[in-house]
Amino acid sequence: xxxxxxxxxxxxxxxxxxxxxxxxxxxxxxxxxxxxxxxxxxxxxxxxxxxxxxxxxxxxxxxxxxxxxxxxxxxxxxxxxxxxxxxxxxxxxxxxxxxxxxxxxxxxxxxxxxxxxxxxxxxxxxxxxxxxxxxxxxxxxxxxxxxxxxxxxxxxxxxxxxxxxxxxxxxxxxxxxxxxxxxxxxxxxxxxxxxxxxxxxxxxxxxxxxxxxxxxxxxxxxxxxxxxxxxxxxxxxxxxxxxxxxxxxxxxxxxxxxxxxxxxxxxxxxxxxxxxxxxxxxxxxxxxxxxxxxxxxxxxxxxxxxxxxxxxxxxxxxxxxxxxxxxxxxxxxxxxxx
Numbered sequence: 001x002x003x004x005x006x007x008x009x010x011x012x013x014x015x016x017x018x019x020x021x022x023x024x025x026x027x028x029x030x031x032x033x034x035x036x037x038x039x040x041x042x043x044x045x046x047x048x049x050x051x052x053x054x055x056x057x058x059x060x061x062x063x064x065x066x067x068x069x070x071x072x073x074x075x076x077x078x079x080x081x082x083x084x085x086x087x088x089x090x091x092x093x094x095x096x097x098x099x100x101x102x103x104x105x106x107x108x109x110x111x112x113x114x115x116x117x118x119x120x121x122x123x124x125x126x127x128x129x130x131x132x133x134x135x136x137x138x139x140x141x142x143x144x145x146x147x148x149x150x151x152x153x154x155x156x157x158x159x160x161x162x163x164x165x166x167x168x169x170x171x172x173x174x175x176x177x178x179x180x181x182x183x184x185x186x187x188x189x190x191x192x193x194x195x196x197x198x199x200x201x202x203x204x205x206x207x208x209x210x211x212x213x214x215x216x217x218x219x220x221x222x223x224x225x226x227x228x229x230x231x232x233x234x235x236x237x238x239x240x241x242x243x244x245x246x247x248x249x250x251x252x253x254x255x256x257x258x259x260x261x262x263x264x265x266x267x268x269x270x271x272x273x274x275x276x277x278x279x280x281x282x283x284x285x286x287x288x289x290x291x292x293x294x295x296x297x298x299x300x301x302x303x304x305x306x307x308x309x310x311x312x313x314x315x316x317x318x319x320x321x322x323x324x325x326x327x328x329x330x331x332x333x334x335x336x337x338x
Contacts, residue, residue, distance in 0.1 A: 014054045014061025019144055021156075022048035026147045036068050044124055049153050051144075053137065054129040061129060069127060072097060075120040079129060086211055087164075089157075094227050096121035098157060101211040102134040102164050114211055119157065123229040126153045136163040154234035158241040165244045168208065172251050175205060179259060186265060198266070202259045209252050290324035 010016045013032035020028040020038065022045070030038070035052055038044070052069075054061040056079065065071060072092040078099050089098045098119040117130040117137055130137065140160050150156045182198065223242070226235050294317060298305060307313030 010055040010058050010061070012060060013064045014056075014058035015064070016053045016055050017141060018050060018052045020048065020050050021150055022046075026149055027144050032064065039068055039125070047151075049124045049126065051126040051128070051153075051156060053141070054127070056129050056131045065127060065129075069120075069125065071095070071120045071127060075118065075127070078118045089222055091222060091225065091227060094122070094229065096154075096157065096222070096227060100136070100160060100164060102136040102167060114208075119160070121153050121157050123153060123227075126156055135167050136160055139163045139166075152231070152234055154230055155237055158237040161241040162244060165241070165248050168245075168248050169251075171208060172205075172248065172255060175201060176255055179255065179262065183262060186262065186269075198259050198263050202256055202263075205252055205256055205259075209249065209256075286328050287325055290328060291321045294321055294324075 011032055015032045015035070018030040018032070018035050020030050020034075030050065035050060038050060054065065056062070062076070062079065066076075072095045074090065074092040074097045075095070078097060081099075087099060087101045089096060091097075096119075098121065099116055100119065101114055101116050115130065115132040115134055117128055117134055120127045128137065137160065140156075140163055143159065144150070150159060178201065179198075223235070223238060226238070298317065307316055310316070
């Protein structure tokens, strides 16, 4: 009986997809064997570069990369990093090493819906690797399948960053719509959400901002000292993608401030409701004070209790209680409202 190898949505080398750019008006799909042959060629035609996308769930991926591609050690270090990693782009010798965080295909405002893709960008070779399918990478694949011919490896990287910015923009738009509904309910007096719900949404936005937004310091260093093989057009692409992220981050910061104001408004409404409840309890306590005092005095088990033998004693005591209650109520309601 033959047992087929588990490939996790990739070929036996771990390759999910591969494309050759610059050979014609459209990208050319290539397999792992064709990529090996292209990488072994000593002289490559001008303008050509390849993009290889691997699935790290297949253990053959890293083995193939180490055997057939000369990649920086920093790239392999990024593959084995554990825990949450912020999006960053660093330069290792003459190679760009990028760690791009993105959301999975079905995002539901959960931190577990975020995963990473690691990229090694050189003039002739772009290698990306991930463990779970991501939205930005999938959109890049669809664009390449549709015939979009990327003119350089840096353009491919900036395309991925812009796709990620679009995903982040859509998340901010969905969060804004949710905050709009909460604000409308708050203004109409039909608030069904608690401060904890807004706090959870705010924490998610802070986490997304920390993970999905590129590190400003790393981008600044990259823009100041780009790789020697990057053209002026490539540098301009990096600047424009950085500006798009800046706009998204400003929108996210404004949304976080808006959520903070809504939390403060809800807290003020809760405090006001509590104060009204305490005020009502105070009124009831003051109005019940005369009857409690008189009942306590007349209920003592001692001799000499007045009106004990009088037939009209009950009505006399009731009148006295009513009189004191009216006096206490009049005094209470004449107090100035603050």
